Amino acid sequence: xxxxxxxxxxxxxxxxxxxxxxxxxxxxxxxxxxxxxxxxxxxxxxxxxxxxxxxxxxxxxxxxxxxxxxxxxxxxxxxxxxxxxxxxxxxxxxxxxxxxxxxxxxxxxxxxxxxxxxxxxxxxxxxxxxxxxxxxxxxxxxxxxxxxxxxxxxxxxxxxxxxxxxxxxxxxxxxxxxxxxxxxxxxxxxxxxxxxxxxxxxxxxxxxxxxxxxxxxxxxxxxxxxxxxxxxxx
Amino acid sequence: xxxxxxxxxxxxxxxxxxxxxxxxxxxxxxxxxxxxxxxxxxxxxxxxxxxxxxxxxxxxxxxxxxxxxxxxxxxxxxxxxxxxxxxxxxxxxxxxxxxxxxxxxxxxxxxxxxxxxxxxxxxxxxxxxxxxxxxxxxxxxxxxxxxxxxxxxxxxxxxxxxxxxxxxxxxxxxxxxxxxxxxxxxxxxxxxxxxxxxxxxxxxxxxxxxxxxxxxxxxxxxxxxxxxxxxxxxxxxxxxxxxxxxxxxxxxxxxxxxxxxxxxxxxxxxxxxxxxxxxxxxxxxxxxxxxxxxxxxxxxxxxxxxxxxxxxxxxxxxxxxxxxxxxxxxxxxxxxxxxxxxxxxxxxxxxxxxxxxxxxxxxxxxxxxxxxxxxxxxxxxxxxxxxxxxxxxxxxxxxxxxxxxxxxxxxxxxxxxxxxxxxxxxxxxxxxxxxxxxxxxxxxxxxxxxxxxxxxxxxxxxxxxxxxxxxxxxxxxxxxxxxxxxxxxxxxxxxxxxxxxxxxxxxxxxxxxxxxxxxxxxxxxxxxxxxxxxxx
Amino acid sequence: xxxxxxxxxxxxxxxxxxxxxxxxxxxxxxxxxxxxxxxxxxxxxxxxxxxxxxxxxxxxxxxxxxxxxxxxxxxxxxxxxxxxxxxxxxxxxxxxxxxxxxxxxxxxxxxxxxxxxxxxxxxxxxxxxxxxxxxxxxxxxxxxxxxxxxxxxxxxxxxxxxxxxxxxx
Numbered sequence: 057x058x059x060x061x062x063x064x065x066x067x068x069x070x071x072x073x074x075x076x077x078x079x080x081x082x083x084x085x086x087x088x089x090x091x092x093x094x095x096x097x098x099x100x101x102x103x104x105x106x107x108x109x110x111x112x113x114x115x116x117x118x119x120x121x122x123x124x125x126x127x128x129x130x131x132x133x134x135x136x137x138x139x140x141x142x143x144x145x146x147x148x149x150x151x152x153x154x155x156x157x158x159x160x161x162x163x164x165x166x167x168x169x170x171x172x173x174x175x176x177x178x179x180x181x182x183x184x185x186x187x188x189x190x191x192x193x194x195x196x197x198x199x200x201x202x203x204x205x206x207x208x209x210x211x212x213x214x215x216x217x218x219x220x221x222x223x224x225x226x227x228x229x230x231x232x233x234x235x236x237x238x239x240x241x242x243x244x245x246x247x248x249x250x251x252x253x254x255x256x257x258x259x260x261x262x263x264x265x266x267x268x269x270x271x272x273x274x275x276x277x278x279x280x281x282x283x284x285x286x287x288x289x290x
Numbered sequence: 291x292x293x294x295x296x297x298x299x300x301x302x303x304x305x306x307x308x309x310x311x312x313x314x315x316x317x318x319x320x321x322x323x324x325x326x327x328x329x330x331x332x333x334x335x336x337x338x339x340x341x342x343x344x345x346x347x348x349x350x351x352x353x354x355x356x357x358x359x360x361x362x363x364x365x366x367x368x369x370x371x372x373x374x375x376x377x378x379x380x381x382x383x384x385x386x387x388x389x390x391x392x393x394x395x396x397x398x399x400x401x402x403x404x405x406x407x408x409x410x411x412x413x414x415x416x417x418x419x420x421x422x423x424x425x426x427x428x429x430x431x432x433x434x435x436x437x438x439x440x441x442x443x444x445x446x447x448x449x450x451x452x453x454x455x456x457x458x459x460x461x462x463x464x465x466x467x468x469x470x471x472x473x474x475x476x477x478x479x480x481x482x483x484x485x486x487x488x489x490x491x492x493x494x495x496x497x498x499x500x501x502x503x504x505x506x507x508x509x510x511x512x513x514x515x516x517x518x519x520x521x522x523x524x525x526x527x528x529x530x531x532x533x534x535x536x537x538x539x540x541x542x543x544x545x546x547x548x549x550x551x552x553x554x555x556x557x558x559x560x561x562x563x564x565x566x567x568x569x570x571x572x573x574x575x576x577x578x579x580x581x582x583x584x585x586x587x588x589x590x591x592x593x594x595x596x597x598x599x600x601x602x603x604x605x606x607x608x609x610x611x612x613x614x615x616x617x618x619x620x621x622x623x624x625x626x627x628x629x630x631x632x633x634x635x636x637x638x639x640x641x642x643x644x645x646x647x648x649x650x651x652x653x654x655x656x657x658x659x660x661x662x663x664x665x666x667x668x669x670x671x672x673x674x675x676x677x678x679x680x681x682x683x684x685x686x687x688x689x690x691x692x693x694x695x696x697x698x699x700x701x702x703x704x705x706x707x708x709x710x711x712x713x714x715x716x717x718x719x720x721x722x723x724x725x726x727x728x729x730x731x732x733x734x735x736x737x738x739x740x741x742x743x744x745x746x747x748x749x750x751x752x753x754x755x756x757x758x759x760x761x762x763x764x765x766x767x768x769x770x771x772x773x774x775x776x777x778x779x780x781x782x783x784x785x786x787x788x789x790x791x792x793x794x795x796x797x798x799x800x801x802x803x804x805x806x807x808x809x810x811x812x813x814x815x816x817x818x819x820x821x822x823x824x825x826x
Numbered sequence: 827x828x829x830x831x832x833x834x835x836x837x838x839x840x841x842x843x844x845x846x847x848x849x850x851x852x853x854x855x856x857x858x859x860x861x862x863x864x865x866x867x868x869x870x871x872x873x874x875x876x877x878x879x880x881x882x883x884x885x886x887x888x889x890x891x892x893x894x895x896x897x898x899x900x901x902x903x904x905x906x907x908x909x910x911x912x913x914x915x916x917x918x919x920x921x922x923x924x925x926x927x928x929x930x931x932x933x934x935x936x937x938x939x940x941x942x943x944x945x946x947x948x949x950x951x952x953x954x955x956x957x958x959x960x961x962x963x964x965x966x967x968x969x970x971x972x973x974x975x976x977x978x979x980x981x982x983x984x985x986x987x988x989x990x991x992x993x994x995x
Contacts, residue, residue, distance in 0.1 A: 099594070099749070100594070100595035100750075100792060101749045101750045101751070101792065102750070102751055103750055103751055103752055103790045103791070103792065106790055113789070114789055114797070115789060115790060116595075117595055117792075120594075120595035121595070121597075122597075138782075138786075139786050139789065139790050142782065142783070142786045143751050143752060143786070143790065146751055146752070146755035146756060146759065147751060147755070149755065149759070150754075150755045150758075179779060179782075180759055180779065181759070181762060183755075183758060183759075183762075204751075205748065205749075205751075205754070214889075220889035220891065220892065221889070221890075221891055222891055223889065223891035223892050223894065223895040224590070224748070224895050225891075225894055225895050225898040225899075226748070226898045226899070227573070227575075227590075227745075227746065227747050227748045227898075227899050228743060228744055228745070228746040228747065228748045228754060228757075228758075229743070229746070229748065229754055229755065229757075229758045230748070231748035231749075231754065234891055234894060234895070235891060236890045236891050236894070237876060237879055237880070237890050237891070237893075237894045238894055238898075246889075246890070320960060320973070321960055321962045321963060323973075324960055324963060324966070324972075324973030324974070324975055325963065325975055357960075357961075357962025357963070358962045358963070360962070360963075490956065490957070491957070492917070492918030492919040492920070492921075492922070492956055492957035493918050493919035493920045493957060493961050494957070494961075495957075495960070495961055495962075530865065530902050531902075531955065531958060568861075568862070569861070569862070569865050570900075570902075571861060571864075571865060571900030571901070571902035571903060572900050572901035572902035572903075572956075573899060573900050573901065574956065585861060586858075587858050588857060588858040588859060588860035588861050588862070588888075588896070589860075589892075589896065590895050590896055590899040591899060591900070592899075647961055647962075649919075649920035649923075649961035649962060649964060650919070650920050650923045650924070650964075651923060651924075655920075655961070655962045655964075656962050657962075687919065690919070721919065721961075723919045723920055723923060723961075725923060729923060734923075737919070737922055738919075741956070745956075747899075
């Protein structure tokens with residue numbers, strides 16, 4: 057049964073299986089996302105897609121919330137803008153994101169979000185936690201300094217490729233995406249080298265070797281293909 | 291097994307205990323065990339034997355509350371309690387039975403610590419032998435389950451729990467009856483009941499005590515819940531750090547199964563309920579219900595967004611009722627004595643009692659159970675006996691890492707869910723840590739932030755990175771290197787982490803900072819670089 | 827899918843694998859038994875090495891990276907063998923308020939080992955706990971699974987000296 061509710065004062069309707077984010081996207085209303093990727097399961101982890109709901113003091117993640125009849129959703133209040141900018145600042149302070157030397161410069165979702173959301177400078181101290189680069193795979197490499205732990209690679213490898221060579225180890229600030237038993241990627245016997253993880257990665261953390269600065273473009277079209285066959289071809 | 295058989299077991303056990311002229315109870319819960327209670331029990335048994343077969347019964351029992359003064363021994367029917375007992379005291383205690391008590395060991399049971407408590411959850415704690423199911427049955431155990439199964443349809447059980455006004459004792463205070471009815475209303479045939487025994491708040495040991503001192507009470511509460519909501523399978527999730535609680539719950543499950551109080555066709559009805567223990571493996575975040583379920587499913591204990599709530603989609607997608615240990619422990623007495631009785635205790639929207647673990651800079655350290663609505667002052671100065679070494683009270687911390695620090699000017703506030711929340715703290719699971727004037731509130735806030743930082747699961751950005759940023763800022767204050775800008779950033783981060791984190795751990799991580807900034811702001815300002823203060 | 831026997835043989839003929847196998851069998855070798863099984867390896871062997879992780883993964887049909895993720899998420903699991911003796915200092919709130927951080931520092935300085943690590947001679951692991959639930963006995967420590975109440979720094983050092991001097995272990 058369809059539900060009607062409001063986004064930013066606009067009357068909208070949603071099917072039962074539609075989240076606030078999906079409805080907003082259908083209507084062309086912009087809500088920033090980072091961990092969310094159409095075609096993969098949602099985790100609600102990056103918190104950039106938070107929206108305010110009238111009468112609810114705590115914002116909710118639009119990617120993981122189903123609208124209710126009569127709900128009034130606000131997607132771009134001043135409060136949300138402040139939160140989102142601070143979240144981006146935290147990501148920039150956590151890793152090491154130097155666009156000028158990055159293979160995805162110009163094609164990076166994090167960079168794009170920072171520009172779009174007006175994060176012009178960082179008010180936080182950089183954590184300066186040096187992380188490794190693993191270039192042991194014959195075609196691909198991972199630079200953990202640029203990883204935002206969105207877990208898109210983990211999900212695509214498990215849900216689409218069915219290999220599940222990626223997962224997250226540790227916890228808190230020590231979390232890290234790993235291949236197999238935290239071994240060099242090149243030693244993984246289960247990796248099919250399909251390259252899906254490379255393409256879904258929103259930053260330059262996962263990239264094809266032999267790409268120079270700004271040369272690495274991502275292509276996630278295959279996900280649309282998968283979601284189409286999953287949905288029965290319509 | 292039926293009501294008659296249960297009554298027979300009770301009568302038999304009561305008669306067995308009554309054969310003895312004296313009953314000497316030794317606390318063998320973790321607190322007293324670690325100061326040598328086992329040796330005391332052995333010595334007492336050794337010296338009791340020559341006195342004849344039915345002279346005195348030496349029993350190992352659960353916690354008596356005054357954990358700071360263990361090992362504790364109580365003597366019945368004399369009604370005497372002894373503290374700091376050593377094995378060498380055993381002959382004197384045994385010889386004194388029926389005569390004058392051993393004055394040098396006696397502890398004053400007329401002190402407010404004992405008289406001002408109201409025991410519901412801990413009514414059997416320190417009285418029954420937790421390793422013998424007969425002992426529990428002799429004190430009315432499992433009669434509530436029989437009553438529910440044979441006299442009450444499931445919706446009546448839920449109505450009773452609802453009318454009692456019982457609210458979740460794990461921290462948030464969600465009405466228990468409402469949670470039950472949500473699960474009961476789901477049409478599924480497979481449902482689960484989960485007992486959250488992952489008590490991870492540093493400074494809290496209430497749930498451990500219930501599991502160690504009266505494990506069957508938890509199982510009975512779970513079985514009643516399962517009957518009410520239509521579940522036939524349950525899990526008790528216990529921290530691996532609580533080996534004694536794990537052992538006692540496991541033993542209790544086996545005993546109850548053997549007697550037909552758990553398992554299939556309980557009391558000859560069509561009700562089946564099987565329980566298993568699952569071990570927590572050292573992750574505070576698993577106290578959050580969705581993380582706890584992930585852990586039971588064998589995964590990393592990371593929370594997921596709610597809704598859907600576990601009541602609709604929980605373990606493996608099935609409706610799941612999750613309550614904490616103390617909540618389940620309240621259920622048998624509510625069913626036995628009725629909702630009206632329970633609702634008559636407490637105040638306002640906070641009914642019944644709450645167990646607190648009183649520790650820190652306070653004279654009487656231990657476990658207390660008090661009616662809701664009692665003032666903090668009564669707890670600290672009357673029951674707790676005040677601050678030691680003539681020092682001044684500074685703050686009391688309630689609610690563990692999710693809670694806040696309450697200063698002296700608010701000591702008269704009643705202990706209930708809403709009042710504590712209004713003071714930027716929470717009821718939490720029941721840790722209550724008293725600080726005197728030697729404690730720095732900035733350091734306390736930093737201590738809790740360090741805790742949240744290293745217990746953050748790392749899934750969502752605000753908690754993973756925000757706690758680290760806040761910890762760094764608090765360290766600057768600790769080292770007298772902070773600036774006004776750091777204070778502003780700290781407050782911005784508190785607000786953002788509170789309102790954008792994925793789960794309760796992150797959302798409450800800033801509480802310790804928020805409450806200390808509210809009540810002890812000058813301590814932060816004193817630790818800023820002087821020139822900044824002068825100019826700022 | 828429930829099965830009755832592990833699809834592969836244990837990494838060695840060490841008898842302790844029987845305990846681990848019994849745990850997996852009780853759960854029908856279902857992937858959901860991962861944490862229970864790792865608990866049983868940890869208890870039987872004292873830590874989880876790579877062979878154990880590979881064996882458990884294969885027997886329960888859990889991807890290696892998932893097993894590793896779980897093993898490193900829960901602090902109860904360790905991937906390296908501990909020292910012959912273990913001293914755990916409780917850093918719960920009640921213990922902290924009563925000075926357990928200073929005790930930890932003193933032990934760390936005296937035995938030249940960082941918290942969470944093992945001495946070079948493998949005699950002692952100095953660990954910390956979030957709360958051992960013995961708040962009534964604060965500050966408390968656990969030495970080779972015996973809870974020691976109301977510690978002072980000097981006392982803690984003396985107790986640990988005694989522990990590591992002991993010829994056993």
